[in-house]
Every structure is written in C-alpha cells, then in structure tokens.
Amino acid sequence: MNRFEGKTAVITGGGTNGIGRAAAARLVDEGAHVFIMGRRERELEGAVMEIGRNVTAVPGDIRNVADLEALFTEVKSHGKGLDILFANAGVATFATIDELTEDDLNHVLGINVVGTMLTVQKAIPHLNTGASVIINVSTSADRGAPGMGAYAASKAALRSFTRTWANELKDRGIRVNAISPGPTDTSGVVELVGAENVAAYNESLARQLPIGRTARLEEMAGVVAFLASEDSSFMLGANVLVDGGVNQI
Numbered sequence: 001m002n003r004f005e006g007k008t009a010v011i012t013g014g015g016t017n018g019i020g021r022a023a024a025a026r027l028v029d030e031g032a033h034v035f036i037m038g039r040r041e042r043e044l045e046g047a048v049m050e051i052g053r054n055v056t057a058v059p060g061d062i063r064n065v066a067d068l069e070a071l072f073t074e075v076k077s078h079g080k081g082l083d084i085l086f087a088n089a090g091v092a093t094f095a096t097i098d099e100l101t102e103d104d105l106n107h108v109l110g111i112n113v114v115g116t117m118l119t120v121q122k123a124i125p126h127l128n129t130g131a132s133v134i135i136n137v138s139t140s141a142d143r144g145a146p147g148m149g150a151y152a153a154s155k156a157a158l159r160s161f162t163r164t165w166a167n168e169l170k171d172r173g174i175r176v177n178a179i180s181p182g183p184t185d186t187s188g189v190v191e192l193v194g195a196e197n198v199a200a201y202n203e204s205l206a207r208q209l210p211i212g213r214t215a216r217l218e219e220m221a222g223v224v225a226f227l228a229s230e231d232s233s234f235m236l237g238a239n240v241l242v243d244g245g246v247n248q249i
C-alpha cells in the first residue's frame with residue numbers, strides 16, 4: 001500500500017524504541033516523508049538509521065516553543081505542508097496520592113498536556129486541507145490503576161482536548177482523533193519499571209489483559225496509519241482503543 005505517497009508527517013517522540021518510531025517506520029513504508037522529534041539525539045539517530053530513508057530527525061522538547069517552531073520551520077522548508085501529525089511524545093510516573101509531589105504532577109501534566117497542546121497549536125498553520133491529527137491517549141484515561149493517577153489524568157485531559165480540537169479544526173478540513181494503546185512493550189515501559197523488572201511487569205499485565213498478552217508495536221503503528229489515512233475519513237473526535245479488550249470486556 002502507498003497511502004501516503006507525497007505526504008509529509010510529523011511524529012513527536014519518534015526516536016526511542018516505542019510507538020512513535022514504529023508509526024514512523026510504517027508511514028515511511030507507505031510513502032510518507034516523516035519528521036521525528038525527541039530530546040535525545042542519539043535515540044533520534046538510531047531511528048533514522050533503522051528506518052533508513054525519508055525520515056528527518058529534529059531534536060527538541062515539546063515543552064519548548066522555540067524547539068517546536070524550529071521543527072515546523074524544517075517541515076515548511078520541505079515544501080509540501082503537513083498532512084499527518086502524530087502527537088505521541090509523553091511521559092509516565094508511578095506515584096500514589098500519598099506519594100505524588102507537586103513537581104511530579106507538573107512534570108507529567110507539563111509534557112503530556114501542555115506540550116501536546118503546544119505541538120498541535122504550532123502545527124496548525126502548516127496543516128494542509130485534509131490533514132489528520134492523531135493524539136496518543138491511553139487506556140489509562142478511563143481507568144483508575146493505583147499509582148497511575150498523574151499519568152491517567154494527563155491522558156484524560158488529552159482525550160477531552162481531542163474532542164474540542166476536532167470541533168475547532170473541522171471547518172479547516174483537519175480531522176483530529178486519538179489512539180488509546182493498551183499495554184505495549186516499549187522503551188518507555190523499560191524506563192518506567194526498570195529493565196530488570198520488565199519481563200515480570202509484562203507478564204502481570206498479560207494476565208490482566210483479556211487477549212492474554214501485551215501489544216506489539218506494529219499493532220499500534222497499523223492503527224496510527226489507519227487514522228492518518230483516508231480510510232478513517234468519517235472519523236472525527238474519536239478515541240480508538242487498541243487495548244486487547246481490557247477496557248471492553
């Protein structure tokens with residue numbers, strides 16, 4: 001399939017071995033040129049090496065307006081506007097209400113909510129008619145897992161913003177939808193629980209998931225590509241749960 005021939009995409013958080021990088025590889029496979037952004041240059045370089053073509057890395061922090069402007073200036077100089085924005089960058093923390101500090105909360109809400117809002121806002125002038133914006137939410141937005149309060153609240157805010165932004169941008173021919181991944185084995189999970197605990201963590205999650213396992217990266221990338229494409233042309237403000245049934249049955 002070449003659904004994205006001639007199209008330009010931006011994916012924040014596309015450097016590490018996670019959902020963003022997998023989505024970048026999928027969009028490139030289907031013909032897009034993809035700009036990826038993240039704070040760690042080494043990770044970005046790794047993604048560029050792995051994907052191999054039609055990918056441009058722009059180091060930066062989504063909390064920093066100057067970095068976002070530099071990203072979209074690069075996109076502009078590519079000369080084709082922007083067709084796909086996957087606002088994927090995000091962070092998580094484990095802390096119950098007894099443990100949660102003001103700094104923890106500001107950190108998570110600052111990146112996940114404020115950073116994502118800035119990403120979408122700074123992208124708008126560059127978005128072509130017919131563009132698709134995809135927000136990375138999470139099944140956590142609708143759950144109450146102990147210790148995940150700050151993260152879940154940030155993702156619930158993004159689920160809400162998805163509805164508002166879809167309404168506000170629809171008349172400009174821009175569709176905004178969300179993907180809500182269930183547990184997926186990524187570098188973000190390694191950072192959250194520690195490399196030595198990942199196998200046990202994933203096993204315990206797999207036991208809680210009706211489908212009996214955590215998700216593969218390509219299972220998320222496929223849904224991102226669907227939302228990015230005309231195949232989802234009647235979807236607006238939706239939140240697609242890709243969750244192995246955990247929020248369904």
Ligand SMILES: NC(=O)c1ccc[n+]([C@@H]2O[C@H](COP(=O)([O-])OP(=O)(O)OC[C@H]3O[C@@H](n4cnc5c(N)ncnc54)[C@H](OP(=O)(O)O)[C@@H]3O)[C@@H](O)[C@H]2O)c1
Nearest residue numbers: 013016018019038039040061062089090138183184186188
């Ligand atoms: N894995 C799951 O089970 C799961 C489930 C539901 C939702 N999600 C969501 O999926 C998204 C991707 O996570 P992932 O699991 O694939 O882990 P990941 O590989 O760690 O991806 C997170 C990415 O965000 C980037 N990032 C974080 N803060 C940033 C900032 N301030 N500016 C720019 N980039 C920033 C990170 O790169 P740098 O650190 O180099 O900046 C990293 O590339 C997140 O929004 C996460 O909440 C994940």
